[in-house]
Amino acid sequence: MAAPPVAARGVPVADAPTLERGTAPDTGPAAGPPVIELDGIGKIYRSGTIEFEAIRNVSLAIHPGEYVAVMGPSGSGKSTLMNILGCLDVATSGRYLLAGEDVSDMDEDELADVRNRHLGFVFQQFNLLPSLSALRNVELPMSYGGVPREERRRRATLSLERVGLGDRLENRPNQLSGGQQQRVAVARALVGDPALVLADEPTGNLDSTATNDLLHLFDEVHAQGRTVVLITHEAEVAERAQRVIQIRDGAVASDGPTGGAR
Amino acid sequence: MTWSDILANSWDAIRSHKMRSALTSLGILIGIAAVVLTVGLGQGAQQKVANQLNALGGNLLIVSPGSSTTGGVRGGFGSASTLTMSDATALSSSVAAPDVGGVAPILQSTNEQLDNGATNWTTTVVGTTSSWLSVRGRTLESGRFISNADESSAAAVTVLASTTASQLFGPVSAVGQSVTINGTPYEVVGVLASAGSDSTTNLDDQAIVPFNTASQRIVGGSNRTSVQTIYVKAASPSQLSAAYQETNTILQNRHALSSSSTTDFTITTQQSVLTTTSSVDSTLTTLLLGVAALALLVGGIGVMNIMLVSVKERTREIGLRKALGGTPATIRRQFLSEASMLGLTGGLLGVASGVGGALILPHFISNPITISVPWVLISIAVAIVIGVGFGVYPAARAARLSPIDALRSE
Numbered sequence A: 001m002a003a004p005p006v007a008a009r010g011v012p013v014a015d016a017p018t019l020e021r022g023t024a025p026d027t028g029p030a031a032g033p034p035v036i037e038l039d040g041i042g043k044i045y046r047s048g049t050i051e052f053e054a055i056r057n058v059s060l061a062i063h064p065g066e067y068v069a070v071m072g073p074s075g076s077g078k079s080t081l082m083n084i085l086g087c088l089d090v091a092t093s094g095r096y097l098l099a100g101e102d103v104s105d106m107d108e109d110e111l112a113d114v115r116n117r118h119l120g121f122v123f124q125q126f127n128l129l130p131s132l133s134a135l136r137n138v139e140l141p142m143s144y145g146g147v148p149r150e151e152r153r154r155r156a157t158l159s160l161e162r163v164g165l166g167d168r169l170e171n172r173p174n175q176l177s178g179g180q181q182q183r184v185a186v187a188r189a190l191v192g193d194p195a196l197v198l199a200d201e202p203t204g205n206l207d208s209t210a211t212n213d214l215l216h217l218f219d220e221v222h223a224q225g226r227t228v229v230l231i232t233h234e235a236e237v238a239e240r241a242q243r244v245i246q247i248r249d250g251a252v253a254s255d256g257p258t259g260g261a262r
Numbered sequence B: 001m002t003w004s005d006i007l008a009n010s011w012d013a014i015r016s017h018k019m020r021s022a023l024t025s026l027g028i029l030i031g032i033a034a035v036v037l038t039v040g041l042g043q044g045a046q047q048k049v050a051n052q053l054n055a056l057g058g059n060l061l062i063v064s065p066g067s068s069t070t071g072g073v074r075g076g077f078g079s080a081s082t083l084t085m086s087d088a089t090a091l092s093s094s095v096a097a098p099d100v101g102g103v104a105p106i107l108q109s110t111n112e113q114l115d116n117g118a119t120n121w122t123t124t125v126v127g128t129t130s131s132w133l134s135v136r137g138r139t140l141e142s143g144r145f146i147s148n149a150d151e152s153s154a155a156a157v158t159v160l161a162s163t164t165a166s167q168l169f170g171p172v173s174a175v176g177q178s179v180t181i182n183g184t185p186y187e188v189v190g191v192l193a194s195a196g197s198d199s200t201t202n203l204d205d206q207a208i209v210p211f212n213t214a215s216q217r218i219v220g221g222s223n224r225t226s227v228q229t230i231y232v233k234a235a236s237p238s239q240l241s242a243a244y245q246e247t248n249t250i251l252q253n254r255h256a257l258s259s260s261s262t263t264d265f266t267i268t269t270q271q272s273v274l275t276t277t278s279s280v281d282s283t284l285t286t287l288l289l290g291v292a293a294l295a296l297l298v299g300g301i302g303v304m305n306i307m308l309v310s311v312k313e314r315t316r317e318i319g320l321r322k323a324l325g326g327t328p329a330t331i332r333r334q335f336l337s338e339a340s341m342l343g344l345t346g347g348l349l350g351v352a353s354g355v356g357g358a359l360i361l362p363h364f365i366s367n368p369i370t371i372s373v374p375w376v377l378i379s380i381a382v383a384i385v386i387g388v389g390f391g392v393y394p395a396a397r398a399a400r401l402s403p404i405d406a407l408r409s410e
Helices: A078-085 A108-118 A134-144 A149-162 A178-191 A208-223 B003-016 B018-055 B085-091 B148-153 B162-169 B211-218 B221-225 B237-254 B270-313 B315-323 B328-363 B373-400 B403-408
Strands: A036-047 A050-062 A067-071 A093-098 A119-122 A196-200 A228-232 A243-248 A251-257 B060-065 B100-116 B119-128 B140-143 B157-160 B178-181 B184-192 B206-210 B229-234 B265-269
Touching: A036 A078, A050 A078, A050 A093, A050 A251, A067 A078, A078 A196, A078 A228, A108 A119, A108 A134, A108 B315, A108 B328, A119 A178, A134 A149, A134 A178, A149 A178, A178 A196, A178 A208, A208 A228, B003 B018, B003 B328, B018 B270, B018 B328, B018 B373, B060 B237, B085 B100, B085 B229, B085 B237, B100 B162, B100 B211, B100 B237, B119 B162, B119 B211, B148 B211, B157 B162, B157 B178, B162 B184, B178 B206, B206 B211, B229 B237, B237 B265, B270 B315, B270 B328, B270 B373, B315 B328, B315 B403, B328 B373
Parallel strands: A067 A228, A067 A243, A119 A196, A196 A228, B119 B206, B157 B184
Antiparallel strands: A036 A050, A036 A093, A243 A251, B060 B229, B060 B265, B100 B119, B100 B178, B100 B229, B140 B184, B157 B206, B178 B184
């Protein structure tokens, strides 16, 4: 198996000024080993005697530098897929390689470590800790990764500057607008230099202006060569991606480039 | 995540819920303050008794006539004394009793009336020797104590205790004055300094006369050659048990007794009084400690309660921390450290309150309170242990939460 095409853990963002991952972002699926490789993934929930197959036999690959939207109506299984992609849940069948590591059979501690090293989350609810400043919120994933305090501070500051919040470092979430809070969340997702940025309905709680700003930010993140998977039910949000995966009834209904918006 | 990160997180969490944290710590505070004060009261009481007994002569043996096996055909305790002046003399021997520092035989008569002209006062007249002063650890306020010369001549001299002197002579100095006992005038040669009272006798109300004077002029009948009590003082507190053995052996030999079962005298020590007193005190202390322990238990349940609420309320935070790389172990550690921090805060404040109470309370109650450093340290440790102990269950619940469910909660 090929070595994961990600920067080694602990390499600061600032020390990798070109941030390019794989090949140029606008040329569609890149060559090289995929960031995500799902092979026959299925998930069955059991509640007593009732079994519910949330997703079945999903196989797909996402390559470095891709910007992918996952769409589907509620109940389609896209949340389950998102949980599995985010290593928050494990599939009941199939194999999942994340950045070259097989995470299918990992235990809880190993999954926590994988999330910390390879994934950056952006949630619909922002999920910032209200008692901490923007800076401390962005430092949080690094504190679980064992990055020394000084280094954490430096990287978090840089990451917040990149999302345009260099003057809001010490503000608490309740002193920031919804759009700004989501930017802090993006800074937090990027600070660990993840192989994959996973955004779950990131615009769901934002007004149209803030939505546009955030989508613009995702465009920038993508342009820097990062791999982004965005889960949404809004077509206009999905339009910004290069590739759209439609999920229906727990299976991939369609998978292809977007209608040429970009 | 390092321990310093975990502690910083816990501190943040505690600070962001100031009121709740303060009330939770209050439970521990009360318990720990109660422990500190209870132990302080108990130790203060023991200290007080020990001080009193030491002031009275902690290294004192009291030899009384009569067997400790009272009842039966044997004469009542002390009725016909089996102790004599020559017993006292034998105990003074530095050869046979090297650990004995001083011996004072006592022959006393209660309810003797002392007259100073029209003023009279009824008190106890104690006949003893010149060594009484050092054996009982007393001092003179003025004048002199009875001398060996007074003793051999059975002189009509007396030394009054402070209360007796002031009752008979008022503010006038008693030394050099004359007081009548049993129709005989006695010259007051000295006045004792006040010693306060012990539980049974008022040490400041008595008249001391030479032993021979008491036996010849005051105590009549068959009792005149006998001795009611012999005070034996060990040369030092550490020699008390050696002095006890020597006293016992000498008296058994002199009284031709074969075994301890037929003794005709009893030796008691102040130490045995002290032991009795402290055992009473420690029973009380144990009881109060039990109450304090209950208070701590309730405080601990308060910590658990708040931590459970906290876990419930911060479910989303727990989910987020897990999504960002928190393992069950780090989550558990964080909640444990929060609980122990609440315990520690309560413990420190409780110790502060306890010490504060120990400084203030003695102004309102008569009991002294002694704060002991080991107990303070134990209290703080107990507070932390309670925090951790009652934090285990909430922390385990937090650690078990699934990140998906936690993130999804509202």
